[in-house]
Amino acid sequence: ETGVTQTPRHLVMGMTNKKSLKCEQHLGHNAMYWYKQSAKKPLELMFVYNFKEQTENNSVPSRFSPECPNSSHLFLHLHTLQPEDSALYLCASSQFGTSETSSTDTQYFGPGTRLTVL
Amino acid sequence: GIQVEQSPPDLILQEGANSTLRCNFSDSVNNLQWFHQNPWGQLINLFYIPSGTKQNGRLSATTVATERYSLLYISSSQTTDSGVYFCAVGRYGNNRLAFGKGNQVVVIP
Numbered sequence: 001e002t003g004v005t006q007t008p009r010h011l012v013m014g015m016t017n018k019k020s021l022k023c024e025q026h027l028g029h030n031a032m033y034w035y036k037q038s039a040k041k042p043l044e045l046m047f048v049y050n051f052k053e054q055t056e057n058n059s060v061p062s063r064f065s066p067e068c069p070n071s072s073h074l075f076l077h078l079h080t081l082q083p084e085d086s087a088l089y090l091c092a093s094s095q096f097g098t099s100e101t102s103s104t105d106t107q108y109f110g111p112g113t114r115l116t117v118l
Numbered sequence: 119g120i121q122v123e124q125s126p127p128d129l130i131l132q133e134g135a136n137s138t139l140r141c142n143f144s145d146s147v148n149n150l151q152w153f154h155q156n157p158w159g160q161l162i163n164l165f166y167i168p169s170g171t172k173q174n175g176r177l178s179a180t181t182v183a184t185e186r187y188s189l190l191y192i193s194s195s196q197t198t199d200s201g202v203y204f205c206a207v208g209r210y211g212n213n214r215l216a217f218g219k220g221n222q223v224v225v226i227p
Contacts, residue, residue, distance in 0.1 A: 031213055037159075042122075043204070043217040056214060088159050096213045105149050105213055107206075109161035 003027040004110035006091050012116045013081065021076040021113050023091030031096035032074040033107065034066060037088040049074060050096050081117045088112045120145045124205055124218035131195045131225045139190040139221045141205030149208035149215070150181055152190050156201045164190070164203075195225045 003026045013019050025032060034046040048056035049068040063085075065077040074091055091110040121144040131137055141150075152164040165172050165179040167188065172179055176195075181188040192199055202220040 033213075042219045043206075045214055048213060050213065090159075090161065092161075094213060105208065105210065106151060106163060106166045107213075107215060108163060109153070112159040112161075114159065 004091060004093055004108050006089075006110035006113050008113060009111060010114050010116075012118065013078070014118050015081060015083070017081075018077070018079040020078065021089055021091075021115075023074040023076075023110055025072055025074075025091075025093035025108070025110075027093055027095075027108060029093040029095045029108075030071055031094050032068060032071070033092040033094075034074065034076050035090040035092065035109075037090060037112075039087075043090065047076075078115075081115075083117050086115055086117045088114050119214075120147065120207055120216045122205055122207055122216050122218035124203075124221050126221060127219065128222045129224070131192075131199075131223065133195060133197060133225055133227050135195050135225075136191070136193045137195060137223070139192070139203055139205075139223075141188040141190070141207075141218055143186050143188075143205075143207045143216075146183065146186070146209075147207040148210045150183075150188055151206045151215070152179055152188070153204045153206065154199075154201050155204060155220070161204070192223070195223075197225045197227055199223060200225045 035043045047066040067075040090112045092107040094107040123142045150168045153161045169183045176193045178191045206215040206217045208215045
């Protein structure tokens with residue numbers, strides 16, 4: 001069972017559409033992440049939010065716009081996407097600690113949204 | 119950034135066989151995780167193991183941090199073990215995880 005949920009699970013959109021992906025974590029964590037997984041490629045980190053503040057934007061095109069209204073919810077707003085943006089988009093959460101004595105920074109993943117851009 | 123290499127990239131196993139997956143990383147780390155991605159895309163946490171050895175049922179993992187590698191052992195493999203196994207590493211104070219390309223495992227009955 002995962003404590004991270006994502007909706008929708010599948011999404012097909014045209015290049016001119018606007019859509020949003022939603023992620024919710026039920027683990028009481030303080031950090032959330034968006035990853036992109038394309039075929040035959042490693043997971044690519046897109047955005048990181050610590051304590052609701054964006055701390056990482058891994059050179060992601062502006063057609064992807066993240067939003068983190070609180071520590072439990074994360075959105076990825078999509079507009080004017082390209083066919084090469086078709087991929088599995090994964091959300092994750094963790095309890096982020098800055099001390100070397102922190103017990104863990106284990107990331108837990110949602111089931112993903114499989115996105116197809118036509 | 120930290121480079122992560124996993125081997126072998128592809129592995130076909132007969133049901134009941136044992137196997138070892140390897141993860142090499144290029145720098146010292148404080149965080150190392152093994153995941154299993156099932157055919158539906160869900161990433162399942164297997165181990166958080168920045169050092170030492172852990173066991174969970176038929177799976178076990180060992181990380182030798184000083185030599186910058188980790189091993190995942192699958193014993194008595196079952197068809198449900200099929201999927202992609204990912205190793206990911208990071209450091210405290212930086213919650214960015216670097217992922218390897220994965221080990222694609224197929225277990226045939």
